[in-house]
Amino acid sequence: MATLKVGLVSPEREIWTGEAKMVVAQTIEGQLGILPGHAPVLGVLLDGSVVKIEPADGGDWITAAVGSGFFSIAGDEVSVLAEQAELGTEVDVEDAREALQAALSAGDDSTAERRARARLRAAGAEG
Structure with a gap:
């Protein structure tokens, strides 16, 4: 193969x-x-x-x-x-969720938001 x-x-x-x-x-x-x-x-x-x-x-x-x-x-x-x-196995899910909330609080479609969501997807904890 x-x-x-x-x-x-x-x-x-x-x-x-x-x-x-x-x-x-x-x-x-x-x-x-x-x-x-x-x-x-x-x-x-x-x-x-x-x-x-x-x-x-x-x-x-x-x-x-x-x-x-x-x-x-x-x-x-x-x-x-x-x-x-x-x-994904190395992602601290709680840290990624906190990063996502901070990015969403900033109120714009930011790189930080996309990266936090990607970390959650990689960990199997969809953001």
């Missing part, structure tokens, strides 16, 4: 690397599903979105909230380079 070699990184650290069956990323132009054999692409991540990775070993999907950044597909290698990224 063909797989993808995936790397999800932020300036602070490597978030996740490994073999995957599929990657789903939200771009500024829409959602993109990436399977082995995908055409080469360079895309811009939607700030405050979630990247999903289906591991090749059959484990649970990996979800991560991401800030702005880029992804590239070349051959069967996918690189996700995010300004900010956090695995």
